[in-house]
Each structure stands twice: as C-alpha cells, then as structure tokens.
Amino acid sequence: MSDAVARAAAHPGLLASLEPLLREWLPRQRWFAGKGRPVTGFSLVAATELLPPGGSSALLHLLVRAHQPEIPAQGGTAHPGDCYQLLTGVRETLPPRLAPALIGRPQEGPLAGRAVYEGLSDPRASAVLLEAIRARARIGRLRFEGDARQPIREGLVPRRMTSEQSNSSVVYGDTFVFKLLRRIVPGTHPDLELPLALAHEGCPRVPPPAGWLLADPDGPGEAYVLGVLQPYVRGATDGWELALHELAKSEDFTPKARALGRATAEVHGALALALPTVTLEQHRLRLLAEGMTERLDTAAGAVPALRPYAPGLRSAFRALAGLAAEGRTWTAQRIHGDLHLGQCLHSPSGAWSLIDFEGEPSKPLAERRMPQPTLRDIAGMLRSFDYAAHSVNPPATRWADACRAAYCSGYAEVAGRDPRTEPVLLRAYETDKAVYEVLYEARHRPDWLPVPLAAIRRLAAGAAA
Template identity: 75%
Template sequence: MSEAVTRTATTDPGLLASLDPLLRTWLPRQRWFAGKGRPITGFSLVGATELLPAHSPLGLHHLLVRAHQPPVPGARAVPGDCYQLLIGAREALPPRLAPALIGHMTEGPLAGRTVYEALYDPQPAGVLLEALRSRARIGGLRFERDPGQEIRTGLVPRMMTAEQSNSSVVYGDTFILKLLRRVVPGTNPDLELPLALAREGCPRVPAPTAWLRAELSGESYVLGVLQPFVQGASDGWELALRELAKGEDFAAEARALGRATAEVHLALARALPTVTLGHTQVRALADGMIERLDATAQAVPALRPYVPGLRVAFEAPAILAAEGRTWTAQRIHGDLHLGQCLRSPSGGPGTGPGGAHAADGGGTWSLIDFEGEPARPLAERRMPQPTVRDVAGMLRSFDYAEHSVSPTVPGWADTCRAAYCTGYAECGARDPRTDPVLLRAYETDKAVYEVLYEARQRPDWLPVPLSAIRRLAAPDPS
C-alpha cells in the first residue's frame, strides 16, 4: 500500500444473514463474549468492510455486529452488545488454522467456502498492520498512527491466546495490537489515557504507535491500539505467583510497583483536569456502594452477616464529607491489579532515559490496559475518581495472589500491601494509608464485587473475598 491509502469497500448485504446460524453457535464459545448463559435471538449489522475481496483465494471481512439477547432478569432492556469480528474465508482451512474454524458456508456470498477467526492467520493479521503503517482509510475504517513513529514491514504476526475480554496480535516481538471485542461509540480510555501520558513523557506506559477507529452513522468507535511490545516482560500476576511458590519475598517488587503507580497518577493529574468531590458527590458515591452491597447480599447469603459493618465503611466517607472534608478526583487506571502490570528487563520499552528506575532493581514496571472495567458504562469509566480506587484494586490483588498458592504464605499479602503504599508515597504522591476511610470504602466495594463474581463463577474461591469482608466489616479493619 502507498502512504495514506483511501479506498471504498463494499460488503454484500446478505453476508450477515448467511453467517447468522454459524455465529449463534460460535460467538457464545468465545472467552470475550459477554452474554454467556442467554440465547442469541438475532444479529444486526453496525458496519461491514471488505478488507480482502470475497472472490479472492483469501477473503477478509471486518464486521461490527450487534448480538441481540433477552435482558438479564430484573434489569431493564438495553440494545445488544456490539462485537468486532474479523472473518476470514478460504476454500478449505489448513490444519494449523483448525482452532480458528467458525464453520462452512452453504449459502450467501461466501457459499462453498470455510469461514474462520482471521486473527489466527498471519496473512490477514499482516493486512491490519500494513493498513496501520500506511494510514489507510477503507470504507468506514480509519487506520491512524503517530507520524513520529515508524512501522517497518516484514514483521511476522502471531495471535496471543491468553486474553479474555479482548484479542491481541504480536508482530515480530516489536509491536502488539490489542483489538477490542465489545465496542461502544465514544472516546475509549484505552487510547485516550496512554496518548495523554505519552504527551506528558511518562515512561511507565507504552506510548500508542497506531490505532484503529470506525466512523459510522456519525459515531466514532475505537477498535484497536498498536503499542510497543515489551520483550521479556513478566506479567505481574504470574511473577507474584512464581515468587510465592518459591517462598521468595515480593516486597521490593511491590514497593517498585507502588512507585510506578504513583508516577502514572501524578502524570495523569498533570495531563487531564482534576475535580473536587464535596458532600453531594461523596454521598452519591457512598449510596452507590451501599446499593451494590444490598444487591450482592440478596444474591449471596454468606455476605449478609457482615452487611451492618460494611455499611459503616461506606457511610464513613459521607459523614466526613458532611463535616466539610473534600477529596480530589482525577483520571485513573480504573481496573488496576497485578495482571495489568508488566515487569520488563532493564532498558525495556517502559524505561526512562537513564535506564531502569533505581527503585525497580534490575527491571522496570509498566502499567497497561487502561480500558477500565469493561462491564461499566463508558461514561462512568471516563469519570474522574480518587486515586485510592486504583490502590484498593492492587491491595486486593495481593490478597488474591497469597491465596492462589498452596500452602499459603501467611503475612505475604500484608507485607506487599505495606511495601506498595510505601513505594507510592516515595514519589511525592500522598501515602494511601493517610486516607484510611476512603481507602477502606473502596477496598470494601471491591471485595463485595469479588464476592458476587466468585459466587457466580468460581464458588470454591468465595472464601478469599469473604476473608477480606470479615476484616473490613470489623470496627477496626487494620
């Protein structure tokens, strides 16, 4: 492709109708499909773009498809979730692509061909990277990149298989393309915040190299972000579990991770507006937490004995606010835990000009995945919030790590929690422990969320958040 390629792209209107029976079976089996447990009653097309001609040996269709399902009992009816699909079409699939199979088409424009998840296939995945490199505009799709960064050709793609809510392709250990699966119109924080941090020169978050958007019916969708691939990096969750299994201390890493979190928070406060939360805002915050508590207690009887103590934790910030206490709110990560952090070897892509940060030892911590909690509305994910919400998420993550190995290492999580807060304060940010009332409220809210999740998804894990609930419901939770 030449620079800034622009071309129209048409897709046969009968394509979705012919795919319908296959998608009804295939889509619910995907880890990123959010509507499990409810039947699909139909599909509607939000956008369709032909990236490779349907009549060629290899066809490639980009689809934005809304899946319609019955509403959750007790919830109001909402439009179906919109999913991003990349559908490849071949005469027959080679054995290496067997895991990508969607099905065999018997009618429609692709009749007689086999359709599959195209991200598994290096050639279609390469088409996406080339479109980003050339800043292509194809139909309603906009492939954009930072003009100061180059994307070289010849990078071999491979799909990562460990993700849940999205899909990622790594290109030659140089870039990683994260494709959002469930998409909504509007400004997505997974692109917005890393771009803002790049402008601030914050080295803790890989700067976006390129991104993919759709402009459809007057609305803009962020569909994917290309960032540098952090070679040799260890996922924070996996690293913590490895150290736990060996009985190794993790305090130094937790302290360095606290520093990294504070650096990101300080940079976000410089880059984007902050607001002050007074009595009205904090009262609404507490009411939301209490509402979630009551709903969870209805669904999980084991939580009910602790409700009075937990209500105290949620009311406490509102009482302080009524007395005139205020808090600062700003943009935050929104879903921070060990799995959203990468520790790279010294000198990797999250490293500043002088190499690894001194407190990081021989490597550097980076924060990734700024999408926020995908189940929450986009407007809510983009609201300024107190930084202790991110801190509370990380503190709960240490607790989960301690309980994920057998035998457990008593006191491991407490040591990490203290070290993390110490590291956070070392960067000039306020020590989270000096705001125990709000920190307790956010940690309690997170634990209540975990109780509902575990009761529904992993009942064997329910004792983990319940142990935190017992502590947080006590008159002195320390």
C-alpha cells in the same frame, strides 16, 4: 476469491447466512459480555473487506450487534444490543493449523460452502492490520492511523497471544502488540485516550500508542475506537505471574511491590497534569457511598455467603458518607480504573509498566472516563496482592501484608502522601472491590469464592470496629 468476498461484504444476505454460525460461536468466546442470556438476533452495523496479499484467502471486518433480553444495569453484564468487532477469515479450504479457529460453513448466502474462521488466528490475515496502520490506510469506514515518530517496518511476523480476556491481542515480531477491542461503543475510549495523554506528558511507565484503528459512524456522532497498537515490552512478565512465581519460591516480593507503588504514583501524577481534576464534595461523595451500598445489597441478594457480613461492610460506607456530611472533600482525576497485578508488566531491567487502561469493561464508557480518587486504583492493587497470597495453601497472609505495605510506601515516596493516611476512603474502595469479587467468583469461578470471602471477613470486622 477477492471479488467474491467483496461482493459478500455488500450483500444484503451476508448476516442472515452467518447468523446460525454466530449464535453458536459468539457466546462461547471469553470476551462475549452477555453470557447466561439467549441471543435473540443480530444486526449488521458495518462490513468491510480487508484484502490480504494473494488471493487464496480473504478477511471481512464486521461490526455486529447481538440482541439479548434486557437486564438491569447493575447486573454487571451486557446491555441489549452490544456491538462486537469480528475479524472473519474466509477460505475455500481451511488448513489443519486453522481448524481450531473454524466458525463454520454457511449453508446459503454469498459465502455458502466456504470456511469462515476467526481471522486473528491466521498470521496472513492479522498481518493485514499492521500493514494498514503502517500505510495509514482508509478502507471504507475504517481509518488506520498512527504516530509518525514510531516507524513500523515491514515484515514483522504476527503471533496471537493466548492469554485473552475481554479483548484479543496480536504481537508483531516482539516489536509491537495490537489490542483488538471486542465490545465496541462509540466515543473517546480510555485505552487510547489515556496512553496518548501520558505520552504527551513524557511518562515512561506506559507504552505510547504507535497506531490505532477507528471506525467512522454512518451519520453524526463520535467514531468507534476499534484497536490500539503499542510497543511490545520484550521479555516482560506480568505482575500476576511474577508474584505467583516468587511466592512459589518463597522469595521476597516487597522490593518489586515498592517499585510498583512508585510507578503507580508516577502514572497518577502524569494523568493529573495531562487531564482536568475535580473536587468531590458532599453530594458526589454521598452518591459514591450510596452506590457502594447498592452494589453490596445486590451482591448479598445473589450470594448467601455474603449476607452475614453485610452489616459490618455497610458501616464502612456509612463512615464515608459521614465524612462527606462533615464537609470532607477529595480530589478526583483520571485513573487507570481496573488496576491489578495482571495489568502491570515487569521488564528484565526491573522497570514496571502499566497497561490496559480500558477500565472495567462492564461499566458504561462515560462512567469509566469520570475522574475518581486515586485511592480506587490503589485499593484494586491491594486486593490483587491479597488474591495472589490466597492462591497458595496455606494462604501467605504475611506476604500479602508486607507487599501491601511496601506498595503504599513506594507510592508515598513519589506522591508525597501515603494512601494509608486516608483509611476511610481506602477501606470503602477496598470493601467495594471485594464485594464485586464475591459476586464475580460466585457467578464464574465458585472455587475461588473463598478468596474474596476471606477479605470480606477481615473488612467487615475492621469496619465494625
């Protein structure tokens, strides 16, 4: 099997044999960014054989570009030609436990008749990744690297995490978690860059990277970051699940919200020390307000329920532009970029950790790496408390208000400034986030649309006032 798969990785007909299977399988994956548009073809960026122990199975690492009709960048979905990372297992016979992972059986080509399946679902296959990082291996264009200060012992049993969205993760022996990035772009990736910078500053709020996977380009250019290995926070509960649990029990969440505010401020402070900060002056702030207004116009054109509130929402953005015209400035720095309760882990000791520094995957990498005011992260968390409160019936608005206030107070305890003392910029960011949520829910989860619309009504009324 191994020799056959090695030949398959280099075979010119490999992609042609897999294409009919990928056309069906790839758009069904939650992490596929181009939903709603047909796939018109594929091109193979790279194929590498990763050889597991024994000879009963094999694993192909594929970087595949999916071609789709072009859409405007503001649509929030993929650009044409997005590159995806696939770990493709190959077996003569697929055991019943792996049946749900089956991609299909190619009818022709170098893998004809064999079972091709999602490799991360196979513990034997996913163990290859950890062993390669442990050995600091170089396989073809793939480089497995790591932090020598975090030794990786042999024999850690892998299990795939089921709560997956834009990427896929495997836990190894409750010691490490490996996040495999699915949509791949060249360049410095914030999900590796920022945790490394925070580790250098000694920030305890973010698990330090223990290893990472890179792919070298064919010619001149920046490497692709393909995955990051970090310590697994044992017994931790993500903030969203914890908030819902305590809401259901009518328990007071404000102490945890205050502690989360302190943790957020600690991360922001460490990032400001580790990486450059800039000053946003009139021109940049005007562009920021214009971008928010454009996103509102796009969303209102797509979601009729948003249109009655558009004038009030625009006034929030006009207020920001007005401060810019008066000469007001703000400091911008690297931030999390997509902060919400689900990006936070609460450990049994009571400590909070922040994870997933990828930023919003729909945005270009260069945009995600731009310095921004910390209030953008804070607005995202305030919206997350509101989401949790509206997940119960009737909505727990007092719970949300108390958590939002506690979070801001906790942030102020560490940062020395309360986010609520910057009401114009905070409201603009919260409004921009709510508009994004309306468009997302209208497209993907219509039943959830009342949640952001409730915030839209509040924000529109407040901005108009």
